[in-house]
Amino acid sequence: MDKTQNNKAWFLVLPVLLLVAFSAVLPLMTVVNYAFNDTFGQNEFFWEGLGWFEDMVSSERLHDALGRQILFSGIILAIQVPLGIFIALNMPKKGFWSSLVLILMALPLLIPFNVVGTIWQIFGRVDIGLLGHTLAAMGVDYNYTNDALDAWITLVVMDVWHWTSLVALLCYAGLQSIPQAYYQAAKIDQATRWSIFRYIELPKMKGVLLIAVLLRFMDSFMIYTEPFVLTGGGPGNSTTFLSIDLAKMATGQFDLGPAAAFSLMYFCVILLISWVFYTVMTNLDREENR
Amino acid sequence: MQSRSSAVVMTIYLLFLLIPIYWLINMSLKTNTEITSTFSLWPQTFTLQNYVTILTDPSWYMGYVNSLIYVTLNVVISLTVALPAAYAFSRYNFMGDKHLFFWLLTNRMAPPAVFALPFFQLYSSVGLFDTHIAIALAHCLFNVPLAVWILEGFMRGVPKEIDETAYIDGYSFPKFFVKIFMPLIASGIGVAAFFCFMFSWVELLLSRTLATVNAKSIAATMTRTVSASGMDWGVLAAAGVLTIVPGALVIYFVRNYIAKGFALGRV
Numbered sequence: 387m388d389k390t391q392n393n394k395a396w397f398l399v400l401p402v403l404l405l406v407a408f409s410a411v412l413p414l415m416t417v418v419n420y421a422f423n424d425t426f427g428q429n430e431f432f433w434e435g436l437g438w439f440e441d442m443v444s445s446e447r448l449h450d451a452l453g454r455q456i457l458f459s460g461i462i463l464a465i466q467v468p469l470g471i472f473i474a475l476n477m478p479k480k481g482f483w484s485s486l487v488l489i490l491m492a493l494p495l496l497i498p499f500n501v502v503g504t505i506w507q508i509f510g511r512v513d514i515g516l517l518g519h520t521l522a523a524m525g526v527d528y529n530y531t532n533d534a535l536d537a538w539i540t541l542v543v544m545d546v547w548h549w550t551s552l553v554a555l556l557c558y559a560g561l562q563s564i565p566q567a568y569y570q571a572a573k574i575d576q577a578t579r580w581s582i583f584r585y586i587e588l589p590k591m592k593g594v595l596l597i598a599v600l601l602r603f604m605d606s607f608m609i610y611t612e613p614f615v616l617t618g619g620g621p622g623n624s625t626t627f628l629s630i631d632l633a634k635m636a637t638g639q640f641d642l643g644p645a646a647a648f649s650l651m652y653f654c655v656i657l658l659i660s661w662v663f664y665t666v667m668t669n670l671d672r673e674e675n676r
Numbered sequence: 677m678q679s680r681s682s683a684v685v686m687t688i689y690l691l692f693l694l695i696p697i698y699w700l701i702n703m704s705l706k707t708n709t710e711i712t713s714t715f716s717l718w719p720q721t722f723t724l725q726n727y728v729t730i731l732t733d734p735s736w737y738m739g740y741v742n743s744l745i746y747v748t749l750n751v752v753i754s755l756t757v758a759l760p761a762a763y764a765f766s767r768y769n770f771m772g773d774k775h776l777f778f779w780l781l782t783n784r785m786a787p788p789a790v791f792a793l794p795f796f797q798l799y800s801s802v803g804l805f806d807t808h809i810a811i812a813l814a815h816c817l818f819n820v821p822l823a824v825w826i827l828e829g830f831m832r833g834v835p836k837e838i839d840e841t842a843y844i845d846g847y848s849f850p851k852f853f854v855k856i857f858m859p860l861i862a863s864g865i866g867v868a869a870f871f872c873f874m875f876s877w878v879e880l881l882l883s884r885t886l887a888t889v890n891a892k893s894i895a896a897t898m899t900r901t902v903s904a905s906g907m908d909w910g911v912l913a914a915a916g917v918l919t920i921v922p923g924a925l926v927i928y929f930v931r932n933y934i935a936k937g938f939a940l941g942r943v
Contacts (some may be wrong), residue, residue: 389769399776401757402820409817410783413794440798473689476682489927490690494695496923498878498895501916508703508913509696514711516699547693608787611880629789633881636793649790660785664778 407559420646438647448648450632455607458470458627462545467599469546470553471591475583477558485495491551506544510616530617532622536618541625544608549602556598560591596667600660607656628652704913712907726914739894740918742808743877746891749812750876751869754819756866762827763853767836780821791817792885799886808891814882819872826871830864831857833906866930873926894919 421438442448478484494502511528512518521528530540564586572582610629618623626634632652636645704726705719714720718813719863730736765772795814796805804810838860842852858865884896898915 389767391770393770394770395768395770395773398760399770402761402824403776405753405813405816406780406783406820407794410791410811413791413798416797417790417793463803473685476685476689478682478686485931487686487690489931490693492927493920493924496874496877496920498880498919499914500880500895500898501919504898504912504916505696508909509699511822513701514715514909516695516717519715521687523684547696547749551693567729604785607884608789610789617859629787632787632789633792638788642793644802645793649787653786653790656785656787657782660782661778664781 391551414526417646417649419481420642420648424643434615435452438643441650442644442647442651445504447623447631451626451628453628454624455628458541459603459606461542463548463599463602465546466550466553466602467595470598471557471595473550474557474561475587477554488555491555494548494551497548499611500615501547502544503612504611506540506547507616510540532621537621537625541613541616544616545606545609548612549605553598553602556594557591561587562595564590592670593667596663596670600663600667603663604656607659619621697747700916703909704917706910708908708910711757726848726910727918729846729911730914730918736897736915739892740922742887742891743883743893743895744895744922745816746808746811746883747873747876749808749882750815750819751872753812754816754823754872755865757816757870758820758823758827759853759858759865762831763857765824765828767839777824780824781824784818784821784825786817788818788821788879788881795882796885806887806890810886810890811893812876812882814886815879819875821869822871823877826868827861827864830861830867833858870926870930874923877923 423433436475478573490580497505509515509517512522512529518528518530527533528536530536568586569582572586577585608629609627610633612631613627614624614633620626632648634647635648636642694938702718705722707721707723707725710719710721760801765773791814793922799805799810799814804813834857838856839852842856847856878895880893880895883893887893887896894915898919
């Protein structure tokens with residue numbers, strides 16, 4: 387749609403601007419303040435310059451957490467996106483079953499993060515959980531509190547359980563918007579199931595799919611509550627992701643300076659990657675419309 | 677043939693989704709001694725004691741009340757400010773609109789862990805600490821951008837001729853917006869409200885940081901169920917089940933909007 391040029395539209399955006407400025411810019415400025423200063427309380431600050439940043443960039447601990455974070459987000463995307471598409475293709479298209487499936491699938495999305503953690507904490511325990519008990523009965527040596535690999539698998543399965551529905555629902559929405567005529571044309575051309583998917587469904591889903599990837603990337607990169615409840619970052623440090631490490635530093639040890647410097651860099655990394663996604667997304671859009 | 681394999685896939689997937697939830701419900705109906713001593717697929721000694729504990733103890737049930745208050749506040753605030761802004765983004769070009777839009781989205785991408793401490797200090801200094809409105813405002817950080825994003829997608833689908841016709845018919849902008857435009861994007865508002873509700877309801881880190889007593893959320897209450905006699909698994913499970921209920925109710929009410937809304941809009 388062609389839009390009119392009108393700078394008065396700023397007035398309509400103003401409330402959002404003020405609100406977000408209050409809840410985003412002010413806190414961010416506080417973080418910046420901490421990042422460049424050292425404080426001993428009582429609002430006394432000493433200029434620290436880039437000291438905290440240098441500390442953080444060369445910190446082993448941060449490198450490890452970042453590595454784990456990237457690995458985790460990568461695994462999550464690699465599983466959830468194809469699985470989500472697959473589920474969406476199999477969802478009933480209309481009628482009673484469609485509503486029922488939609489409701490049931492949306493259910494995990496509405497469970498508070500810490501309850502998700504609790505559910506899987508209980509579910510995976512060898513003594514009282516169905517999963518842990520069954521695996522133990524089958525002779526699998528499974529214990530997510532002691533074994534790093536088991537903890538990882540549990541976390542990944544939990545996240546797949548929690549969020550695949552979101553990807554599937556988005557893809558489903560994309561699929562619903564394809565006119566029937568496309569399928570009829572494909573039938574006349576005797577297209578195979580694969581080529582229908584490749585040349586009709588996938589291009590039509592591209593928009594929502596990119597949103598899904600973006601949302602899943604951002605959220606998995608910021609994951610905090612679920613691993614915090616499930617494993618507490620352990621065993622050892624094996625599931626300590628960036629957010630957990632940050633919260634430990636800021637509210638556990640009150641190392642405000644390093645934590646703030648870390649926050650800013652963390653934010654920048656997310657921003658950078660999201661910007662790349664966003665640009666690719668809008669460029670694809672433009673090529674599509676040409 | 678095609679539909680039968682689909683049904684199999686969906687059944688397996690839904691089982692995968694529902695079994696952990698079933699296990700939680702199962703545990704919530706057991707006594708603690710049964711949970712720790714025997715292993716069974718359904719409760720042997722059926723009890724509602726865990727639910728009674730929660731519904732009669734103010735320190736438990738006030739958690740639900742507080743959560744519902746700040747979530748509702750948040751949904752109202754988010755939608756009120758997001759509606760005009762989304763209209764502006766969908767209808768007009770103005771100076772810096774693209775940058776502004778991306779800047780808004782970046783707030784959705786900000787890790788809450790980054791903001792927890794500054795929020796704490798900011799709200800303490802203006803005297804809002806431990807109030808419902810503080811948590812509602814804090815959650816606006818990620819809900820307002822999301823609401824703008826969703827609503828903009830829906831509004832773009834409404835032809836501009838409708839606006840113009842309404843102005844020719846003598847409608848003022850506010851009257852047009854409320855009387856004509858909002859009913860047209862009702863499903864979009866439903867979807868946006870659903871997502872705002874969802875993200876505010878499930879968030880733990882900020883709500884835990886910003887409240888200690890008066891506005892303490894259920895999620896924060898749940899993090900301390902370790903009593904003197906060890907973990908109180910039954911009560912924990914019952915509390916978990918009760919947190920799923922409001923979500924399930926919301927989904928039930930917006931289910932038609934969701935189906936329609938998902939199909940129309942971009943989210």
